[in-house]
Amino acid sequence: MTKNILEECLMRRFPLVVAPLALLTMTAAGAGKPDYKPFAEVSEGYTKVVSTADGAKPFYGLYIDKKKNQLLAELPQGWKTQRHLFAVTQASGGTFAGLQGPMIYAYWRQYDKRLALIAPELDTRSKGEAESKSSVKRLFTDTVLVDVPILTMGPSGQPVIDFDGLLVNKGGALMRGRGGTSNANLATIVKAKAFPQNVEVAIEAPARGGKLTTYHFSISKLPDNTGYKPRAADERVGYFTTVYRDLGQYDQKKKWVRYIDRWHLEKRDPKLKLSPPKEPIVFHIEHTVPVRYRRYIRNGVLYWNEAFREIGIDEAIQVRFQDKATGAHMEKDPEDVRYNFIRWLNNDISTAIGPHRAHPLTGQILDADVVLTDGWIRAYWGWFNEQAPELAVEGFSAETLRWLDENPGWDPRVLLSSPGEATRRAEIMAEIDAAAMTSDTALPLNPDLAEIAGWMDDPSHQCLAAHGLAFDMAFGRMNLESLGLLEAGGYDAAEGDLLDGIPEWFVGPLLAELVAHEVGHTIGLRHNFKASGIYTMEQINSAEWKGKKPLAGSVMDYLPPNFNLETGEEQGDFTMIGVGPYDKWAIAYGYTFDDPAKVLERVAEPELAYLTDDDTTGPDPFARRYDFSANPLTYAKNQMRIVDQHRERILEKFVKDGESWSNARRGYQTTLSMQMRMLSMMSNWIGGAHVN
Template identity: 35%
Template sequence: MNQVFASILSRKLYLGSSLAAIWMAMASPVWAGLPSSGVPSHLGSEKGLVAQSQEESAKEEEESEFKPFNEVVKDARKIEGLFTLYHHRNTGKLYLEIQPEQLNRNFLCVMTLATGIGEAGLFRGMPISDILVQFRRVQNRVQLVVPNVNFRARPGDPVERSLSRAFSDSTLISVPIQSIHPTRKTLLIDFGEVLTRRDLPGIAPALASILGAPYLLDPESSSLGTVEAFPLNVELEAVYRFTSAGNASTSYLPSLPDSRAFNLAVHYSFSELPVSNGYRPRLADERVGYFVTAYKDFSNDSRRDPFVRYINRWHLEKQDPNAPLSPPKEPIVFWIENTVPVEYRDAIQEGVVMWNRAFEQAGFLNAIEVRQMPDDADWNPADIRYNTIRWSATFDSGFLGLGPSRVNPLTGQILDADILIDADVVRFIRREYRTFSNSGNSESLVGATDARHPCTSTLQQLYLRGTQIPQLPTATDVRWPFPGVDLPELCLKMESTRQFSMGAIAMTLLHSIPPSSTEMDKFVNQYLSYLIAHEVGHTLGLRHNFHGSTLLAPEELNNLEMTRTRGMVSSVMDYVPVNLAPPGVEQGDYFPVIVGPYDRWAIEYGYKPFNAPNPVAELPYLRQIAQRSGEPELAYAADEDTLAGLDPAANWYDLSNNMLVYSQWQLENAQAMWSRLNRRTPIAGESYSEMRDMFHAVFVYYFQHAMNISLYVGGQSFSRNFAGDGRLPFEAISATKQRQALQTLNQYVFAADAFEFTPQLLNQLAPSRWWHWGTVPIIFPLEYPIGDRIFLLQQIVLRNLLSPVRLSRLRDMELKAEPGKEVLALPELFETLQTGIWTEVVDRNASSRDITSIRRALQREYVEVLIEMVLKNQPVPEDARTLAWYNLHQLRDRINVTLRRSGNLDVYTQAHLAQTRDRINKALEAPLLTR
């Protein structure tokens, strides 16, 4: 497919050349044999083409209406490239010259924040969006149009004619033509108006969502920055001024000197899409985790699935196609930005080239290279010609790293990638414990602590997975408006600051390792290498694999021979926590140092060359690779698989193939850290605030591992395997493991001695009292509310175990079980929880004893949950409702027995038992609510 053919397709000339275009499309090895063409059917608008035809018939008359071309561009600096630009530096005017053949042709427009404000997600280098655009002439104006490529048909198919009318394109901007060149017939438009006077990225409406108050674009104060043109791309920068316009609801933005106004610079890259470069789209398989470019195919009604899906990948070709291992013709090159501190560049490079081992399995030697951006480089890291690893300073992010890539929306070919690293990440790990546990002026178990932060509601939903917690503070559901970054991913990355801080805290508390030490350097460098490897994986086209942490047994995690040959995890595309050795075990690697077997297998699927003429002919080879998905080390679970809370192995921040053991180890580590804190006293002259920050960070860590354990109850493993891959998609977690999970939760969460802290420790948990821009002290509660925190943790875990979804799964597991296979049934769940939570009255062998305030709160919550079921306030299965009724009867009877022997019990306990009995009686006698 040559340039002429591409031009014919893009302009949709269906006259004498249409038959030739169709013939070339069908004969091309790139497109032949596809379910339908990889080229969209309506690259141009019919309305636009009709208007263009009308214009051409009367262009001589029209041209006389415009200013002379030379007069408009007089005294302007001419910049030649993909488009010719004319820049008037004195006035700021920028004109874009459009060749006739560039009309109705596809260009990729990439928008990136060149400057930010350092908070609320508005960070330097943050991707905003990348869109396919066309310049279309309509009468005396030029429109900037996003063509609809989601619906396609094979060129020449009759249905193709209807698509442009059935599905609308999106016209973003329309500007008048300033002049037409008398001989070249090129169109001249005021592109400065497009970039500075129009909100092309849609930032203004997004700010209201992100910042909680409206900010308006001030076009009079906006201006152009960098203006550059190259043969295949144009690089432009627009500096936008946003103002509150006197709005009374202006947000307080501590990163700004004055919150009423700020500037954001957006870098625009306009580039040609590659044509006839030998790239062949590769069809996707849902067993292997790639981002995909998908469209709906209207050419073949007999296909079961109307969608055609291509994986997103780079164009790699072997220098020697016949060699089993060959260097690529053009390697993937990443540049380390010159803003990255020198001491971390080696660790970052190791994280990038870690992937070369995976590419060897696909037949490529040294597929990826790393180069250092010179200090005196004259190019912009946002230039689409360079793949860069950027260092971005932020005020409140904690997002750690992002790895977006820019893709040809027609074929899935990755064209550019940039990795963004939070410049504060090392400082976070080394010293600032308060950064992890205390974002703002409050503390939380789940989610960000700022109610208007877009991650607050998102993280609560991710961790609680539908569990209804009464009176749990919830934030306004703030939508993330920029498509360049996925909000749940951004929030989980921000949450990872707490996860990774535990390594530094544990090293300090358990091993007395100071921030400035060789061991801490090892920790930091391993973390950076793993972080970069994860983000590079995204830029190679790979999605998350939240099953990737289940490669090794818990006792193998600190075996260096294992972690450095086989790997610590099967995929670095998981969110992996710091590997903390349990007490008495020598510490191994903290983070993965090599890519795992899944990573190598996925790269083989995506990049191994095949001697096939077209994408469909590759399918037998690809299916042969994908059918290995049934192997345990190749298990794959993407983001959507974790949201159901079904498979305990499909989870973030877990580790090992036996999370029950691993999470119990971490609960024991947390208890050991609390014990060390109990013996620790700040040096004279130091603040107590670090004690509080570290205590709360450990508390959150404890909560998250308790939630991980709860996933086993009613859990099932889920695989994306196809028929013949070796196992069924669903398999229940064994009853033995489910019982073990319940016993662990009873011991470490619900037991009377699960949380025991000395008054000496609790009375040291004082917060920081600094109050100035950027920091607000905790005002309420000033003291650490230990009773409320313990109750909230217990409440969340309990309601998670008794949630309607989990109870329904346990009921259904009885139906799905093979004859004779043991299951954890609903009666056993209720009995186990009742015995563990109400041990003081249910256990006939236990002597009567006083019930502490922590236990009383938990017991009230348990009774409340059962009463909600009985009164039909919860949509639980009827069997669960009946069991709740039954267990309340049993509990009432045991309370009666205990009260008859209550002579030695304190007043708290007697009152608690009497009131609980009264609540149960009233609930059992109350009329049922109708649904």
């Protein structure tokens, strides 16, 4: 149990809160009201936090004592009927610092001289007859998260609380048990900002184990009704959902209410067929993104505007560049719920993730921050030995994995790990042993990815697109070198720059596609693992397609780059050059101003095929991650031809004069991993069944 340091410290600070003094400090409100010390006395040594140029009245009034690292907060007027959103982000001191953390939606309730923060019961509700409402209210009650003493009444007549005490000592309650400090005495207030709609407070303290860690709390008012209308989910279109059980409904089918998560997008002028948005979705590209990659990130974000234009909104999504050198947008904190950011972490891990925060009552998306990491770029220069094993079992059924448990000598994850890396091999064995079944076989084998999984509330929000990209980057370099694409095929090495040694025309569009995928998550979309299978290799690698049509139905699949060896008339695009037909249709369903049922009428069109994470262990061999084209067997043969070609040239291409022969082994393992991946994918075709 955490010791209640807050109360200890209050006792130390105000040792004389006893009856005689209390009599002297009766508030002006007179008898019947609780007695508090005057605000002036409580706030002695504190200064008011003013964060707006016009000094507009802030949401919570904040008062800071920088020397003692203390922060007081006066609750906003009207707090008794308001609900507040507490959004937490770990801002420093961790590999994934910057990734959105938990969100708490709660209200304050006064108990004499104490305040309790209470989370309303949302999972079970009743929208039916009065009797059911009474019953649900009695059975499914709200939950107290934390309580704090009222120190005094503030200048606006509202309760004042020890804010740093709440966030440091009881912060765990706001982070669903995560976080926590080993020494609250060393807590330092790094940021305190007070705006009319929200307050932003960041506190650094040693975590358990001592590592200095900053948690950023973004606290804002969240009205029950923002003027937004929820939209019902349909399982044939892949959206994240906000779900509750309505026990006012006696029809079993209607009991579960599912809303899609989406932004509140409206036309500025509803009379126009194509109108600017009333409020655009704005993404800020964080200043930590290397300058050389910024335009590709912007391109990936803006791919989606094509889909929104089709439902009548022009430039629904907009991009701003934060820049340290010029100071542009530097006053905006990525952790602030008002701003959406594309963040860049140098942590040597191959990940990208696009989480969002949605209104728990309606599914209205309020804030989204995409996190990109740098590891996949380095993968181009060799990544295989450590990471490839987990991809070798991608798409294996639960039965196969159980059989491998009993016959570890056949496990490709073990076979593919380098015998030189005995420790890594032992680790893989242990991890396989300990792992519970997860939706993605890469997860239990990779501690970095598992860490993210622990931070995410909902496993359906997992995204390993960049992890797959790292694999493709490692193979990509071999392909570019060995297939002679660096010189031939209309791709001129002199065209554009080399970005970190990689041709810009190759890496730029891949990054844009990755960003489009993650932004797709932030506007509500789930994965669509069937989208890679709607066009043939021959179509994709033709003059009709190249540069003109997307090579898959959706950017929401994990798409390997398209490398053509004798399967089409020319080398087509390496990746998507915009959003696909499924993406446009899904956006139309979620955001149309007409009847969404009309959009659904098109569901049987082959280009709109959709299956998601839950289906990747099902019978449909098309619903696989990392497969490609309408005939994956043709694709597999194409890849095997590439593998053969590499094998023939391993000694001459992979080992340059003066280099170690160990490069030849790396080359061999890369081809072996690709071979395994193709075999794994093809085996699903034996006895598979298509799901429509």
